[in-house]
Structures are given as C-alpha cells and as structure tokens.
Amino acid sequence: MSDEIYITPSDVLEYLYCPRFIYFGWILKIPQHEENRFKVMEGREIHEKKAFQNTDYLRIKLGVVNKENEVWMSAPPFHLKGKVDEVLFLSDGTAAPLDYKYAEWKGHIYANYRAQSILYGLLIKENYQREVNCGYIVYTRSKNHLVEMPIKREDFQKALLILKDILVIIQNEKFPKKTKWSSRCLDCCYKNICVK
C-alpha cells in the first residue's frame, strides 16, 4: 500500500496545523467540512491565479531563461505529489518554484507559504535534477508583489522529516499527538470526536 500513498502540500499544511488531521482524514476517512481553511483558500486561489497568471511572461530581471506553467509532479521516493504554478529555470542553471497567493503582503512570509514553497522545491529537484535555492511568491492582493524566499538544505531536510512522519501515521495507522496549541481545538471540526 505504501507505494500508492502520495502526500500533497495540503496534507502537509493540515499536519502542521495538527497532526491528528492526517489520522482523521486518511485513516478514519472523516472529511473536513466548510471550516477547512486550507481547501477554502485553495478554491479562491485557483480563481485568482487564473486571473493573474501570464503564461508567456518571463521574469527576465530574476534571471529567468525559461519556465513551465501549472506542472503536476510526483516524487515517489518522498511519497509527495503536487502542482506548481510555475517552474522557473534560471540563468545560473538552478530552478525555482513560483506560487501565486490570494493574499496581501504583510511584510513577512507565513509559515504555510514557506512550507508549500519548500515542498514545490523538492518536487522540482526530484523531477528536473536541478538545484533549488529559492522560491518565489506573488501576492495577488498587493498588486502582484513578488517576494523571493531563500531555501536552504536544512529546509529540505525538515520537509523530508515531516513527510516521513506523515507517512508513518498513514502506514501504521498511528494516532498522533495533538497540536501544541490548544486554542486550535476550540473551532476544530474534529473536536467532538478527538480524544483529548
């Protein structure tokens, strides 16, 4: 069964919110409802992305020499799959993910966005055999403000550990520890069935 398991960036965001989301969703197959903030944002983002994406535009100032749009990729060794808005190929031989966000730029990159970009970077490294040293995020609600996010080797290592942990929950049907932040339980869609 483990060969068929593919974790998505959405799964990772859920895990980072609370590891038990993986157990309830994957093992008990209890779907989340409208409160599922990750899926709701995805829907909005898809709409926005279509409006802002310019499929032919090359960001020359960033050193982009080529790009591919909306690339579905999987990385079997990591049990990871996902779709990257843009894969940028840079003049120094490296590659980078670019992700459109239906969000305003507030001066710092949220942990969720960082995590997604790192996972996209992993997919790119695995599929294109290119070095990935950074990711780009476009904030569509701040006039398409573009932010560059460095990605270090430790970031990839941390992401691999998270993927491994998620895989263990799924494969071993392991009931994980709850989130460290008890305030998250207050409006959680699983709070009535979650053993505290």
Ligand code: SF4
């Ligand atoms: S109730 Fe709390 S511990 Fe349980 S799944 Fe929700 S956030 Fe996690």
